Amino acid sequence: MDSPSDRFHQQPSQMCPFELYHSLPDSNPSSHRFSPGSLSSHPLFSPLMHPNSASQRWGSFRQRQGLFPGLLVDDDIREEDVFGKREFATPSSQRCHGEQRGQSSAPDSGEWGQDFARVKRPRMDSAARSEEETGREGKRGRKSRASVRMGERKGEKPGNRRESREGRKRQRQELKLQLEETKGKLLELQRKVWRVYGGQADDEKGGDEEQENGAINLDEVAEMFSDSDDPLISSGFSPPRCSSKKNNETNGNGNAEIFPETSVDLDLELNGDQVWLGCSLVRGEWESAEGGQKFAQALKQELANVVAQVIDRVVRLYAETDASTVTSATVSQETSMALDLNSDRRARPHAVEQVEALPLVTKSPQDKRAPIAQSVLLPHANPSLPPLSQPPLPALLPPRSKDHFLPSYPPDNPVPLPLLHYTMQNLFARSLSSLPLHKDCLSESFMDFRSHNSAFPPLPLLGQLEPSPSDRAREGGMRGGGAGGGDGGDAALYLAAGSSQEGLSPCHLKKAKLMFFYARYPSSSTLKTYFPDVKFNRCVTSQLIKWFSNFREFFYIQMERFARQAAREGPTSARDRSLRLGRDTELYRILNMHYNKSNDYQVPERFVEISEIALREFFSAIQSGRDTDPCWKKAIYKIICKLDSPVPDSFRLPGCPTDTYRMG
DNA sequence: GACCCCCCTG
C-alpha cells in the first residue's frame, strides 16, 4: 500500500475522522473515505467538492433566464432555511467541519449554499432597492395590519396586492421545494462525478472490470440529468461528453421553449473547451495524462487504502486471535475475547485476577479441579441479542470439536461480527434506559467504551473491532465474556460487572442461577468468591443465599412433582422413561428454562445427572410411602447437598459466565 | 445470638 496516499497516513491530523459518517448516508461509500480538507487542495477535486462554479453557473443561468423572480424577495430570509444555517467559511476552515455543522443534514450543503449565496449576493445588491421597497412595503403592511383590516372593512381594494403577495408566497414555496430538490440533485451529481471519475481512471488504466462493479459511465450521469424533470438540471448540469448532445435533445424535447437560451449557453461553454460546466475545472487538468491520471490513481489507491485499512483492522483482529491459539480451549477463549462484547465492563482492578484466571481456564484436563464437570470458555453468543436468523460467520469462529460439545449445544449461537454493532447499541440503549445500575459501573463502562473510539466515528462497531492495546491486554487474561440473559435485564451483565457494587443486579441473578447448575448449596464464602464484583454485606449475602434457597425450592418442587407423576405411571417402562432426565424431557426443559432462561449456557451434564438422582430419590420416597413423614425431604436434601460440584473458574470473574464444555 | 434452611405466602 505505497502510494501517494501515504500522505494520508502521515498526516492523520488532516483527516476528519467524522467525515466518514458525515456524508450523506446514501452516498457512495467510497467517497466517504476522503476528507474534503485533504482533497480540496487538488485542482480537480476541489471544484468538485466545492462546486461553487456549478452553482454559480446555475445562479447566473437562473439570472439570465429570469427564473425565480420571487427569490429576489426571498433570498435574504430563506437562504438559511434552504441550505441550513451556516457561517460563510473559507475552504481551509472546512477541513474538519463535521462538528461545526451539526445542523446541516447534507455534508456539502453548506458549501453549496454558500456558493449559492455568493451568486445571489450581487443579485441581492441589485435588487436591494426593490427589496427595500418591498421591505418598506412589508413594514407598512406589518405596521398597518390592523389598518388594512380596517381598510378592508372600509371598502379599500387591497385585492391585487394580496393576490400578488399570495402569489409570491406560493412562488416562494415552490422555489424552496425546487431548491431543495436541486440541492439533492447537485449532491448526487457530486457523488456521481466521483464515481465517474473513478471509473474513468480505471478505463485509462485499461482495466474495465471495475466499471462493471459500479462505476457508472458518463452517459449514465447524463441520462440521470436528462431524465430529470428539473429543468435547471436537465438543461445545465450534464457532463461534458454527452452534454452537448443530450442537452440538445433535451432542449428539443420541450425545454427549449421554456429555456430558449439553454443550448446556446451550453454551446458556449462547451466550445470554450476549457471550462467544464462552469466548475472552474480546466479540462487539461484532469484529462492530461500526467495530472488527471495520476490524480485518478491516487484517488483510487486512496480509496483502496482506506477500505483496506478498515478491512485490515477486522482481519487483523481475527488473525491475531487465531494465530495465538494453540489448543482448542485457547482458540475458544481467544475468540471469545474477540467476540466479547463485555470487555469494557471489566474494571482494571480485576486485571490481576483475570490474568491469574487464564491458566486456570486453559489448564489441561488433568488439572481439572472439578472431577465431574469442567467448564472451559467458549465463544458464545451474546444472549442479549434477539434471535438471530443469520448463520454465524464460519471463518470468524474457531473450529469446534464435536467431542467438546454436547449435542444440544446451540449451533447458531456465535454472534456474527457485524452484529456487534447492533449489540452494543442495544446494550447501551437498554442499559441507559432501564437498568438499576451502579453509577460507577455505567460510567466506567461508558468511558472505556468511548475511549476506544477517539480516532473513529462514535460507532460502537469500530471501537469494538479495534480495541486499544490496553484493552487487549486486559482481555488477555479473561475468559470470553459474552454474558447471558435474553431478558431485559441482561444489559447489566455488561455494565454491572467490572467494579464492585453494593446491590445485586439481574446479571448476578443470572449468574447465580447458572451457578446453581454446579452448586445447590453454596456457602457464603463461595458466593463471595464467585461474585467478586459485589460488595458483600449482610444484606447482599442474605439475598444471595435466599436466591439459592429459592432455586432449591423450585428445583425440589419440580423433582417432587415429576416423581409423583412418575409414581402415577402404571407400567414400569413408562415409569422408567419418566425417571430419566434426558435433554429432551419436559423436566429438563423446565429446569433449563428456569435457570438458563436464555438458553445460552450449556447445562452441565452433571447437573442433569444430579437432577435425575433427585428425581429418583423423590420417586423412591414416594413409592415407599416415606413422604408421609413430615421430614421425608430432608434425607433427599442431604443427598443432593453432597453432590455439589465445584463451580467453574469462569464464574470467579465478574459478570456472567459464557458457556462450558466438558473435557472428554 | 448469628447463621442457615425450609416452608409459606404474596
Next chain:
DNA sequence: CAGGGGGGTC
C-alpha cells in the same frame, strides 16, 4: 423472587 416465621446448628 422477596418477606417472614419456625426450626436446627454452632
